[in-house]
Amino acid sequence: MGKKQSEFAYIKNLIDKLPRTGKDVIVGAGDDAGVIKLSEDQYLLATTDALVEGVHFKSTLFRPEEVGRKAVAVNVSDIAAMGGKPTYCMVSLVLPKILDEAYGIKLYDGIIEECKRYNIQIIGGNISSGQELVVDIFMLGKTTQDQMILRSGAKAGNKVLVTGFLGEAAAGLQLLLNPKFNIDNLISKQLTPTPRLKEALVIAKSRLATSMIDISDGLGQDIGHICDSSGVGVKIYEERLPIGSGVEEVAGMMDKDPWELALSGGEDYELCFTVPEKYVEKITSVIKEQIGTQVSVVGEILPKEAGRILVLKNGEIIPLPNSGWDHLEN
Amino acid sequence: MGKKQSEFAYIKNLIDKLPRTGKDVIVGAGDDAGVIKLSEDQYLLATTDALVEGVHFKSTLFRPEEVGRKAVAVNVSDIAAMGGKPTYCMVSLVLPKILDEAYGIKLYDGIIEECKRYNIQIIGGNISSGQELVVDIFMLGKTTQDQMILRSGAKAGNKVLVTGFLGEAAAGLQLLLNPKFNIDNLISKQLTPTPRLKEALVIAKSRLATSMIDISDGLGQDIGHICDSSGVGVKIYEERLPIGSGVEEVAGMMDKDPWELALSGGEDYELCFTVPEKYVEKITSVIKEQIGTQVSVVGEILPKEAGRILVLKNGEIIPLPNSGWDHLEN
Numbered sequence: 278m279g280k281k282q283s284e285f286a287y288i289k290n291l292i293d294k295l296p297r298t299g300k301d302v303i304v305g306a307g308d309d310a311g312v313i314k315l316s317e318d319q320y321l322l323a324t325t326d327a328l329v330e331g332v333h334f335k336s337t338l339f340r341p342e343e344v345g346r347k348a349v350a351v352n353v354s355d356i357a358a359m360g361g362k363p364t365y366c367m368v369s370l371v372l373p374k375i376l377d378e379a380y381g382i383k384l385y386d387g388i389i390e391e392c393k394r395y396n397i398q399i400i401g402g403n404i405s406s407g408q409e410l411v412v413d414i415f416m417l418g419k420t421t422q423d424q425m426i427l428r429s430g431a432k433a434g435n436k437v438l439v440t441g442f443l444g445e446a447a448a449g450l451q452l453l454l455n456p457k458f459n460i461d462n463l464i465s466k467q468l469t470p471t472p473r474l475k476e477a478l479v480i481a482k483s484r485l486a487t488s489m490i491d492i493s494d495g496l497g498q499d500i501g502h503i504c505d506s507s508g509v510g511v512k513i514y515e516e517r518l519p520i521g522s523g524v525e526e527v528a529g530m531m532d533k534d535p536w537e538l539a540l541s542g543g544e545d546y547e548l549c550f551t552v553p554e555k556y557v558e559k560i561t562s563v564i565k566e567q568i569g570t571q572v573s574v575v576g577e578i579l580p581k582e583a584g585r586i587l588v589l590k591n592g593e594i595i596p597l598p599n600s601g602w603d604h605l606e607n
Numbered sequence: 608m609g610k611k612q613s614e615f616a617y618i619k620n621l622i623d624k625l626p627r628t629g630k631d632v633i634v635g636a637g638d639d640a641g642v643i644k645l646s647e648d649q650y651l652l653a654t655t656d657a658l659v660e661g662v663h664f665k666s667t668l669f670r671p672e673e674v675g676r677k678a679v680a681v682n683v684s685d686i687a688a689m690g691g692k693p694t695y696c697m698v699s700l701v702l703p704k705i706l707d708e709a710y711g712i713k714l715y716d717g718i719i720e721e722c723k724r725y726n727i728q729i730i731g732g733n734i735s736s737g738q739e740l741v742v743d744i745f746m747l748g749k750t751t752q753d754q755m756i757l758r759s760g761a762k763a764g765n766k767v768l769v770t771g772f773l774g775e776a777a778a779g780l781q782l783l784l785n786p787k788f789n790i791d792n793l794i795s796k797q798l799t800p801t802p803r804l805k806e807a808l809v810i811a812k813s814r815l816a817t818s819m820i821d822i823s824d825g826l827g828q829d830i831g832h833i834c835d836s837s838g839v840g841v842k843i844y845e846e847r848l849p850i851g852s853g854v855e856e857v858a859g860m861m862d863k864d865p866w867e868l869a870l871s872g873g874e875d876y877e878l879c880f881t882v883p884e885k886y887v888e889k890i891t892s893v894i895k896e897q898i899g900t901q902v903s904v905v906g907e908i909l910p911k912e913a914g915r916i917l918v919l920k921n922g923e924i925i926p927l928p929n930s931g932w933d934h935l936e937n
Contacts, residue, residue, distance in 0.1 A: 294715065298730065304730075308731075324697075325697045331737070367745060369743050371657065381617070382620070382621065389625065389626065393626060401635065401636045401638075403657055405657050405659045405741075413655075415653075
């Protein structure tokens, strides 16, 4: 979440150093989750994401229950983006001594509540003391060979789709940081995002998507990961971005264009996926009918050499922004 | 590692709040690892343990490679203590910005090196920035129904056995903190402990042990966990404690009895296990023959009402020390 390009380069260097994995490891480091083949049709998913106080949240803005819920939700989002169902998790906490015991218990209440919501069983964990609060979740999930969706399958000509609305969580954070305004739905998108698990499972079962990722760092950066893994380029249209209601207002307050929040704001936990053109209508209507969630076509996959571009409303073409901004530093 | 009684009470409160797990979860929170039944004879183990700078190590005393190696080793030790083999892991780092990139890469080198040693595949991870260094490892492993060893099977009359020597890691830490002396084998036990994986697998295959735990917090505290889970008491004999060579010297330097380091020092990563009396000779000689590791009988399991006691060399009986001391605060 909220990583900068230099961090990605650093992580890529680390991943490149890792020893080659065996045949049982279908996907190693570098996708939303690792994938292990347990048997012909049983694939184990494993992912980890941490919330660090002062980096991913301020404890003055989040209640402890919300920190717990969000820590689970961001991991569910990663499992969902693989076409999987979350199953088990472990919780590793670093709890500063200055927080009272009640804080940790409320945090855990949020973790338990969110796990119940997705039928995830907590099978263990660890607590250490430390100077700053870290909520680190390890999430396991399951999928099948047929339903697994990687970042690497996008083909030139595929359409790029996103669920729901963009920019809301980033706008919500701005409202929390500048409490002159209050737009409830934006603030709750920031505090307690809902991972798109149901939508992901419908997409996985349809077997129509060629690639998928969850939008944690901003669409601009996350579609970039699909481009990296699939060896393709992409064109996104500003006018097609499903910008959440109220986002425009907040963008104005920040003296930014709404598309900046929509593309770079991050933490939307919407799904971005690619689909051959002929299946776009089918997948869009299936999701709408079964769940009620809007899906928007925001662009299309290009050959790699065409690069990654954004077509503004005025027809101007600019490079697709590829960095989320660091929310708590700006 | 190095937890105090108040922390255990706190963790127990949290565990008690967890929703009941399903039938597929053979062991949930509260053992060395969680156990999930994947199929009739395929049990998945999952554990997590973190090293926090300033709590579990000082970066002035540990090279980054050693931090990485130890972070893996302590998790391997947990999997081993279940009678399992480690298979896959994920690495979640919180890296302070003040550490240069090279530090993180060396840390990762240590993680990779230790994983290779045990044939563990790294399948993913996460990196966050933060104020203090946290190396959090999530380790998966496998075992079978027959070979799994829990904390809960100890019976009154069983003998209590430990592999190797006790107190060495704690003595090594004292030498690192007070660099007037240097005893290499003690220091390396602190910096790069070797989990007793081979020994654990021999014990698991023998199917003779009724319970097992790895000694991370000190024998006094860790045998206490077996007593809690098994509903039994225990008697440990000072004269039978396999106190490592050089430990006596360091204990003298600290104005402590050697048994204090052996029972409360922690971080030995030796195995403590219980065995019916008639199998003690067999299991001891099998381990000695196959691996060369010494095993000592240090006491016996009592009925619960007999409590947890230590018999000193002079015949005096005292309560078994049940707290590791906080290494970096004493």
